[in-house]
Amino acid sequence: MTRLRLLLLLGLLLRVAVCSVNTITLCKIGEFKHENLCCLQCSAGTYLRNPCQENHNKSECAPCDSEHFIDHKNRESECFPCSVCRDDQEEVAKCSRTADRVCQCKQGTYCDSENCLERCHTCSSCPDGRVVRKCNATMDTVCDKFDSEPGQSGSQCFCFSKPLGIVVIIAAFIIIIGAVIILILKIICYCKRGENIQLLAGSLGTGVTEPP
Structure with a gap:
């Protein structure tokens, strides 16, 4: 009898342990684990203020402040500050709660490196106006050069x-x-050769007599 009770107790403890593990690890997509609960992530444009109090329930989220954003579902404790355009750049997309501000080099300048951490460069000009591709915010002018080195931009023209x-x-x-x-x-x-042949033929013709 004692042995049976011991086995029942062990079985109960094992079941509780398995249930606890399942409760912690069975978080769905779009949820995050908080202690022994699975909480829904905050939507884009909001950040996490307080986790949920019930399993698979909504968390307390707050909207991003001005000039801050988050562009994906998250459990962040604060939003990210929006980028600021430099004086050599211009704004092409405004900052919002769900998207960062987009900046690019001003007209007549370019920057071809990733994230453009350095200053924008002045666009090159082509001799005699031989432009293959015009300069834009991310690429310099490409000129038509006959004497281009291997690997250098520009079409090969026999000029x-x-x-x-x-x-x-x-x-x-x-x-x-x-x-x-x-x-x-x-x-x-x-x-002349044709004329000479005709003359020769004529002279031969006059010099031949018919037989009697």
């Missing part, structure tokens, strides 16, 4: 500097003129 371009044009013109002259000479030679 020449002005003095070299003039020389190439003159050389091409001379080659074309020479080819035309040679073609004319060949035509003249061919014509």
